[in-house]
Amino acid sequence: MSQQKSEKNTFPSVAGNFFYGEIDENTVFPFPSFSEEQKEMAKAMTDAVCKFAADSIDAAKMDEEAKIPAEVITGLGELGLCGLAVEEEYGGMALDYTLYARVFQEMAGIDGSTATMLGAHQSIGYRALINEGTPEQKAKWLPDLASGKRLASFCLTEPGSGSDAYSIKTKAVDNGDGTYTITGQKLWITNGGSADFYSVYCKTDHEENGKTVEKITCFAVVKGEPGSEGLSFGEKENKMGIRASETRAVYFDKVVVPKENILGELGKGFKVAMNVLNSGRLSLGSGCVGGMKAILKLATEHAAGRKQFDRPIAEFGLIQEKLTDMAATIYSLESTVYMTTGLMDRGMGDYQLESAICKVYGSESLWKVVDTGLQIAAGNGYMREYPYERIMRDSRINLIFEGTNEILRVFTALAGIRGPSESLKELGKISDVSSVLSDPIKSVGVLTDFAKSRFSKMMVTRALTKAHASLEEEANYFSGMLSGFAIQVENTLIKYGKDIIGNEFPQGRIANMTIELYVMLALLSRTTSILNSSDVDQKKKDYVSKMCKLAFHDSRRRFVSNLKGMTKNKDKMIKEISEMVVDNGGYGLDIIDY
Ligand SMILES: Cc1cc2nc3c(=O)[nH]c(=O)nc-3n(C[C@H](O)[C@H](O)[C@H](O)COP(=O)(O)OP(=O)(O)OC[C@H]3O[C@@H](n4cnc5c(N)ncnc54)[C@H](O)[C@@H]3O)c2cc1C
Missing domain, CATH: 1.10.540.10 (Acyl-CoA dehydrogenase/oxidase, N-terminal domain)
Known part of the structure; x- marks a missing residue:
């Protein structure tokens, strides 16, 4: 039982394969x-x-x-x-x-x-x-x-560098005597001040082709070690939530560290940081399961105990809708997170997409569930005497740190389409698709391969033969959505070419569809295992089967809406209105005038 990778047992990213319309059921x-x-x-x-x-x-x-x-x-x-x-x-x-x-x-x-x-x-x-x-x-x-004798901190963010993590300015200068001098500042560092061990991401200079280029290197700065005298901290931040956790600026004023404190390779620190965040996002996702279960317990007790109109409020349809939605959302996220950790333990080598999905889906599900739970508690929920408002304040950060959900959506789309865009490179060499068609002889090899793979995606086969028989309808829907998704990814690449990189509207939808596909797959896989088990009683089987179907169809609805949006949308109008808002410096209307 450890997190050491088993070399012989690695297999590719499950979510990454969606972009090819593929799934290895095993x-x-x-x-x-x-x-x-x-x-x-x-x-x-x-x-x-x-x-x-x-x-x-x-x-x-x-x-x-x-x-x-x-x-x-x-x-x-x-x-x-x-x-x-x-x-x-x-x-x-x-x-x-x-x-x-x-x-x-x-x-x-x-x-x-x-x-x-x-x-x-x-x-x-x-x-x-x-x-x-x-x-x-x-x-x-x-x-x-x-x-726990000493605490650690992860120091990446700076005043000028949040989402754009590569733009950090903190500099580590090679002194030529086996030491580096670090100067700069990091912002909003959790455990900053009380921690002793700081993993600090700094720019370092590298000679490449006769030029000096800056790359990122990760250094361990340890309080109390010789050379660390220039390490200091800002005031404790006064935060909205997670208030008991300590957040401070961390300053490096000519902090000297030996080269033995470099973590990973010199100049490879960005990859080090991304790998760290990949596993961090996973525990963030599992933490969201914990938060959701806690609030559902509170809300259920309240709904069962609180009487209005001579009946427990749990008997009213609009409260029942909420309790059901909360439970089904927890079931979805729990299935998603633990499918991911299980796949990682089984040897899935690349899990950057899956961990981003756990973080985005987890944090947004938590926020929704906390909001719903607070609504069930109503006035009590709003009072500081009860824990709902604290849990709400504490939950909000999850959509922001360890990569904002916007950045992670962009990342999911772009990292996912990288694979198929490689496969379509041959097509890309020809100026556009119509020119391919006007010279079919020249391009016949390319087109034949392309047409073959496209045809196989369009043939909606049952991609999921292992789903439980009672989930056949959902498994068939999944197969159709998977091939529809892969075709849409190809269409998007053909439509935008390399301009997809700057086009966040389709990126957002591709990311959303990836998330929903992965969640639906987790639901089908987990529910199948429970339904196939002889150790689970019928009542529990009914419970999970119903939650699976409900959550699946919600997820499917969101998937379909994103898929439709790829071709029929108001993106241009959204962009224009947003530009007008910026021009107005806000809303720009007053009911008195208009
Ligand atoms: C309580 C707390 C604890 C933290 N702990 C740590 C820590 O321990 N270590 C650490 O290094 N950092 C930490 N952070 C920093 C955190 O990781 C950053 O706040 C986060 O990365 C976002 O950066 P930013 O706040 O500068 O937002 P910005 O990057 O300025 O983003 C502002 C908004 O613009 C959006 N945005 C930015 N770029 C794009 C884009 N290309 N496309 C679409 N939208 C975009 C963002 O999603 C966001 O909505 C912490 C922050 C907080 C609040």
């Missing part, structure tokens, strides 16, 4: 279930987390005081929660992706600030050390980080 069926060993471990750890939280975590007080007490961090460290993915030889729990996600989910369901602190510490803070560290680096720093 990778997603059966749904990756917990082994007996994993179940035992998960139960032991989540029980321990709940017990510790009941005794020691007062989320409302921590929110009020905007502070996580030191003894909470110490206690979490003693439980092993600060070193979930660290190999045992360095004092960690060596959990695989599935267990890591499940334990993280539990913590996030208890308190958003504590989960953020823990996530910033290990999901991203010292993740570069796990992924890239040499045995010497790991031996030097990991044991204290895994035990």
Whole structure:
């Protein structure tokens, strides 16, 4: 049980294959279930987390005081929660992706600030050390980080560089004596101040073809080590939510580090950061499952207990709609996250699309579910005496950090279409498709291959033969949507060519369709496994089967609306109105005048 990649067992991204209209059923069926060993471990750890939280975590007080007490961090460290993915030889729990996600989910369901602190510490803070560290680096720093004796921070964002992460300015200058001097500032760094270990992304100079070019390198800056005297911190930020987690600016004034503190290769830091964020996004997604389950529990208790018009409000249709929607959304996200972690544990080598999907779908589902839960509680929900408003404030950050959902949509579309655009390169060499048709002899080889693959996509076959018989209708819909999606991706590439890169309207729809396809697949896979199991009673089977069908058809509706939007939309008008809004400096109308 660990997150070490099994080299012999790697297979390609499931979501990446959607862009070719392909799916390897053997990778997603059966749904990756917990082994007996994993179940035992998960139960032991989540029980321990709940017990510790009941005794020691007062989320409302921590929110009020905007502070996580030191003894909470110490206690979490003693439980092993600060070193979930660290190999045992360095004092960690060596959990695989599935267990890591499940334990993280539990913590996030208890308190958003504590989960953020823990996530910033290990999901991203010292993740570069796990992924890239040499045995010497790991031996030097990991044991204290895994035990929670020292905290870690991930330092990428700067005042001028948020989403455009490559534009960072913090500079590490090679002193020519085996050391680098780091100067610059990082903004909104979680655990900034209290952490000892900072993974800092800096620009470094490189000679290429007689020119000096800047690339990114990741350095470990450790408080108290010689040369770190220039490390300082801004005031603690006064935030809307996750208030108990610490967020500060981090300043580097001629901080000197030895080259032994470089994490990964010199000049390859951007890739290091992206890989770190890929796994970070996954735990963020599982954390959203925890938050959603917590709010549904609260809202259900309220709906069952609160009487209006002489009846519990849970008996009113418009409240029933909400409870059902919340449960079905949780089922969808849980299936999506744990299909992903299971695929990663089975050896899916490239999971950047899947983890982005977990983050985007997770954060938006959480936000929707929290809003719905608060509406069920109504006035109580709005009062600080109850936890709903805190959970709402805490939830909002998930759509922003670790890559905003807009950036991740752009990323999902562009990373996904990279594959098919390579395959269509031959076509791209010919100035446009009509010129291909006007000279069919010259292009016959290209066109024949293209036509063959296109024809196979248009033949709506049953792509999912392994789905449970009672889900046949959904499986057939899925097959049709998958081929429709791949054809649309090709059409988009032919229509826009390389201009697709600057065209976010179709990118957004492609990303949305990718997300929905992946969610629908997770629903079909998990529900099939439950329905096929002899260990599950009929009542539970009915429950999941109904939730699957409901969530699937919601997802399908969103997919179809995005697919239709690819060819019939108001994009031009949207762009024009937005430009007018900017020209007006806002709305620009007053009812008095117009
Ligand atoms: C509480 C908190 C904790 C944080 N913790 C950390 C941390 O530990 N480490 C760290 O490095 N950073 C951290 N951050 C920073 C966080 O990752 C950034 O806020 C985030 O990446 C977005 O950057 P920005 O806020 O500058 O927004 P901007 O990049 O300025 O974006 C503003 C808006 O424009 C959109 N946008 C930008 N570019 C595009 C585009 N090309 N297409 C479409 N839309 C676009 C964005 O999606 C967003 O809606 C934290 C932030 C907060 C609030």
